[in-house]
Amino acid sequence: MYRTVCVFALLRVFVLLVVLAGKPAAANELAQQAFEVLNSRCFGCHGQRFSVPDFNIRDHEGLLAETNAYIVPGKPEESVLWQRVGIDRDMPPLKHSPKGLPAVELETIEHWIRNGAPKWDAVPERTPITESEVLRTINNYLSELNPNDVSSMRIFSLTHLHNNPTVSPAELRLYRAALSKAINAMSRGARIVVPKAINDQQTLFALDLRQVGWDGGGAWSEVLSEYPYGLAPMQDEERDLFVRIRKLYGEFEFDGIAYVRADWFAAVATNSQRNGLYHTLADIPLTLTELSQRLGIDIPANFRNGTAKRAGMSKSGVSTQNRLIEVHNQGALWISYDFKGQAGRSSLARFPLGPNFSGNVFSQFAFRHDGGEIIFELKNGLHGYMLVNSAGERINDGPIEIVFDKNLTSGNPVIVNGLSCIACHREGLQPLRDDIRDGHARRFVAAAHDKVRQLYLPKAEMDDIISDTNERFVRALEEAVGPFFEEGYDVKRNEPLSFVAAAYDRDIDITMATRELGILDQDASIQQRIRDSADIIGFGVGPLGDDDGVVKRRFWESDLDAGVSVFQRMALEFARGSSVVH
Structure with a gap:
């Protein structure tokens, strides 16, 4: 039987792990390094959708089973995975990654196999966070603040990434660090300000705009004018919580957006080619x-x-x-x-x-x-x-x-x-x-x-x-990003913003699209609806109806009509929210 190991390269690589050189890393560390590569590259196809039946990239025992020979411990050249990824280089598919896996990731995989393919730690399943939980957490947090401080507080969210099973715990740490680094790299304030996690999962973060000098001069309004994901909820419970949040800010102070996506902010606000936010927030002069x-x-x-x-x-x-x-x-x-x-x-x-x-x-x-x-x-x-x-x-x-x-x-x-x-x-x-x-x-x-x-x-x-x-x-730098990493992590060598920029701009598949829309565990039914709807196909998202279909990030966030993005139009179609445009 022809064995296919489809390794999706939906990210332009960020070096998640230190380059392996000199003496071999400890077995557990090496196993975790290999897992991070395989999980980020493969799980969407082999674990989320099972393009090859019963092939789960997280199943260490299954990978090493003699009947499959996906991995032959100690012998990369006899391992099907390595043959396709490291020798033939026909995986990842060209349409997703014309250059294949980066050298550092290939080195990690080969090194892991050659050293016996040690087992990695089990990956705990994350409990998804609903939109109602997000809004309730924000409401509760703002309710506990001094009323005079609420108007200066803004919330960032990583919830859609937490809910996406293809995003690993290590990657979530990078997203958190990237948010803090982006904020402080554009801050006008006199000290480092680490955004405060307001939930146990560390997916919601609060920032006082006064601490970074963004509370005046329309700086934050300019951020929102570029934001393509603003929604006002449509479901009853979510809408009630949204109204409470609006009241806490005040009718004239509320900007209509309960939170801003942290990955968008880190990747886009720092990129002066995409908009003027870096120059605005960091207050870079004209000459x-x-x-x-x-x-x-x-x-x-x-x-x-x-x-x-x-x-x-x-x-x-x-x-x-x-x-x-x-x-x-x-x-x-x-x-x-x-x-x-x-x-x-x-x-x-x-x-x-x-x-x-x-x-x-x-x-x-x-x-x-x-x-x-x-x-x-x-x-x-x-x-x-x-x-x-x-x-x-x-x-x-x-x-x-x-x-x-x-x-x-x-x-x-x-x-x-x-x-x-x-x-x-x-x-x-x-x-x-x-x-x-x-x-x-x-x-x-x-x-x-x-x-x-x-x-x-x-x-x-x-x-x-x-x-x-x-x-x-x-x-x-260590003050800004160190709190989000485990002890011993090299904050100098591992740069989180470049990882997030690449991750944010990767092609969007159905899993990513549904999680960004706040839809959980309904990928197949959403795909069917896309295939059956001429209106939705007319938005330009028809490829998402296919199992391996994707749309481009720039298209997903682009203006479809009168300032409303493709994402916002999809959110309305699936009753996830009406667009908020600044």
Whole structure:
């Protein structure tokens, strides 16, 4: 019998687990690592829908059964799963993952099989949380607050992910951490604010907008204007609870939305290519000049007096051209100068003393750059980001001919302000090398040579500045995301926002669609209704009527009619709620 091991790659990979290197991990740790990969990649097809009869990816004993040979302990090359995933590479199906499983996940699976395929811990079944329970929890929480504080409180929800059996406990921890990191990465406040879990399952989180500086100026209203999942309940019990929540906020204070999805907020609000929320919430100004003035830093003066410090490199991880990094005030502000080419005044070796500005006495040796990335310290210790053009004007994303994101954090190589920068700088500033201090072409012009030596630091000195900067950053990062991870988890290496961004943008199957709509354990009947309804098919969601059918996330949240998203129209069709549009 032809055995098919269909491994759905619905996520663009996030490295959930540390790369296996050196001595083997303990058997239990290795088993859990393998489980996380198999569960996230396979369970939707082999456990949720059973595309191959009786093949359940969570059934360790069944995987190792001799009659199936899905897994032959110690022999990956004889294991059907590995043959399809790691050797033939015809699974995952091309339509879901053209590049197959990422190398780190393949290494995890092969390592697990080769070391005897040890058994993982049993996965406890999660009890689904109904919409009524969600609204009741929110109502009870708000009822206990000082009435003067209610209007500033907002709720985030991960309930639809908790209710989705394909989402593992480890992934839920990443979602929680990503929410906290997103909030604090855009905060205007002076300290780290960890959102408060208001239920035992840790699927509902409260945030006081005043603590992050989003309580004035229409910042939160702008968030809701982009939100495609707002609903007013239609079922009696849910509607009654919704009315109570509205009364607690006050008729004129309530914005019509009881909670915002945490995955949407983390993935979308941080992505400046999708909307302007990152710039709004983090209060990123329109120009580098305005930002430096806010920080009390005089960039030209620091060049003239030599307190600006630099490292210039022939190429970097985000560009094939040369690149210059400049730091001000011992790490308060970092500026990259980026170039389209390396000829003429784009060459740092020949023109190391730019940019040209009024008062630059070395203008004949000044480079001409094409744009840059700005990193600056937020009040809470994390970093804010800004991309600019050659004139220092804020832009949403970096031109691909200048810089690129090799990690495809936003789903493509474009570096988008916010998300791409947060993911890349997961540990703070990247290590820098310098090719200019001892390699520039102006060594025979005494004044220029001395200026280069003043600005371009020896590596050890730049390393010290980076170390101090990153120490402050990591302290804040651990405070923001550490509470959501188990002891010993490396918060620097494992970046939750990039995982959530990839997870959020994956194709939507029937299980994901129903859980997002708040419909539990009715996938087959919902599929039948989709197939039978010309109106629903007319929304463009007909593929969800098929067992392996999917729709794109961008389509699911797109405007179907008069500001109403496809999701909201589906919610109305299945009596889950009427749309709330801002």
